[in-house]
Amino acid sequence: MSVIWVLLLVASVVVAAATGRMAALPGAIAESAGRAVSLSIGLVGILALWLGLMKVAEEAGLVRALGKLARPVLRRLFPSVPAESPAMGAMTMNIAANMLGLGNAATPFGIKAMEELERVNPDPGTATDAQALFCALNTASIQLIPASVIALRAAAGARQPADILGATLLASTCATVAAIASAWALRRLFRSSPAPGPPRV
Amino acid sequence: MFRSVLEAVSVWAIPLVVAGVPLYALTRKVKVYPVFVEGAKEGFQVAVRVIPPLVAVVVALGMLRASGAMDGLAALLAPLTSRIGIPASVLPMVLVRPLSGGAALGVVADVLRSEGSDSYAGRLASVMAGSTETTFYVLAVYFGAVGVSRYRQALPAALLADLAGFAASVVAVRFLFGP
Numbered sequence: 001m002s003v004i005w006v007l008l009l010v011a012s013v014v015v016a017a018a019t020g021r022m023a024a025l026p027g028a029i030a031e032s033a034g035r036a037v038s039l040s041i042g043l044v045g046i047l048a049l050w051l052g053l054m055k056v057a058e059e060a061g062l063v064r065a066l067g068k069l070a071r072p073v074l075r076r077l078f079p080s081v082p083a084e085s086p087a088m089g090a091m092t093m094n095i096a097a098n099m100l101g102l103g104n105a106a107t108p109f110g111i112k113a114m115e116e117l118e119r120v121n122p123d124p125g126t127a128t129d130a131q132a133l134f135c136a137l138n139t140a141s142i143q144l145i146p147a148s149v150i151a152l153r154a155a156a157g158a159r160q161p162a163d164i165l166g167a168t169l170l171a172s173t174c175a176t177v178a179a180i181a182s183a184w185a186l187r188r189l190f191r192s193s194p195a196p197g198p199p200r201v
Numbered sequence: 202m203f204r205s206v207l208e209a210v211s212v213w214a215i216p217l218v219v220a221g222v223p224l225y226a227l228t229r230k231v232k233v234y235p236v237f238v239e240g241a242k243e244g245f246q247v248a249v250r251v252i253p254p255l256v257a258v259v260v261a262l263g264m265l266r267a268s269g270a271m272d273g274l275a276a277l278l279a280p281l282t283s284r285i286g287i288p289a290s291v292l293p294m295v296l297v298r299p300l301s302g303g304a305a306l307g308v309v310a311d312v313l314r315s316e317g318s319d320s321y322a323g324r325l326a327s328v329m330a331g332s333t334e335t336t337f338y339v340l341a342v343y344f345g346a347v348g349v350s351r352y353r354q355a356l357p358a359a360l361l362a363d364l365a366g367f368a369a370s371v372v373a374v375r376f377l378f379g380p
Contacts, residue, residue, distance in 0.1 A: 016264075021269045043342075056233055060226035125349055131344075135343050140334065146327075152327070159319055167328045176362070182354070
């Protein structure tokens with residue numbers, strides 16, 4: 001990530017110099033930094049709500065039940081995650097929320113899942129195979145209803161704003177399959193420092 | 202029919218979960234209110250933890266867009282991509298989608314306005330936007346929340362997934378609506 005980040009920064013400066021847009025950079029830098037903070041702070045309310053509800057669901061045994069329900073699939077995708085880990089329930093809720101297009105709810109569940117996965121990470125600070133796959137899955141989220149796109153199409157006067165549902169589902173299914181396949185295929189290329197085995201204490 | 206069911210689900214799901222989970226927990230003798238408040242406390246900490254990595258990613262991407270690198274890349278790629286079924290007007294979508302959700306929707310609105318929503322380009326832009334996610338934002342938030350800074354295969358896997366999504370969008374729109 002360090003190399004990619006520096007590459008992005010340097011490339012921007014070089015291109016801006018070449019295209020004579022250097023004057024636009026200082027403003028963009030300040031504006032982006034501010035926007036990053038408002039993006040994060042904007043998450044506070046929705047994060048608090050869903051993490052609160054998640055805690056209630058956990059105490060009531062709902063998270064465990066959900067995790068058990070999705071276990072046959074999740075165990076195959078995430079073989080390194082203990083079957084009784086609360087991460088299973090959180091991941092199930094994240095994926096379900098994503099499919100329903102409830103992005104607001106999906107993010108807190110996803111963060112909760114990442115926290116639970118980090119708890120069994122033998123090398124904190126470096127992504128585990130499970131975390132990498134889970135994140136890749138989220139970037140390719142299968143969505144049954146792309147609500148914002150449909151709204152845009154309706155506003156633009158499409159005859160059938162939702163006629164793209166089938167094609168969208170097909171495309172996002174392909175993206176999801178590609179995420180799983182490439183996360184699996186690439187996992188050995190990126191070394192995870194300590195040898196695989198029981199987590200260090 | 203199928204669509205109205207899906208739409209009803211997306212409207213009802215959140216209110217039902219928000220009311221249903223606490224109700225169920227109450228019947229299981231959970232002290233619902235204090236437990237909720239305890240869990241909600243975490244919300245603020247998580248959001249604050251996400252700020253530094255998000256600043257890093259958003260600033261880098263903001264610089265990249267302001268530098269004109271996207272326009273340059275688009276001009277460079279246009280002759281190639283128009284041959285595989287991505288019109289020049291839709292190309293910015295491919296470049297911008299992983300970086301910014303707002304900008305991607307901006308591209309959709311643009312294409313819909315200039316080429317019509319029932320055109321090939323309009324449909325393609327819509328499907329591309331709907332079938333992929335804002336990759337860099339998702340990675341920065343999820344990994345940032347747990348303090349992971351070495352993403353390993355997550356970034357290439359996520360970008361490959363985006364590519365697959367874009368390619369599949371072209372095929373699906375061609376197949377279902379004709380070129």
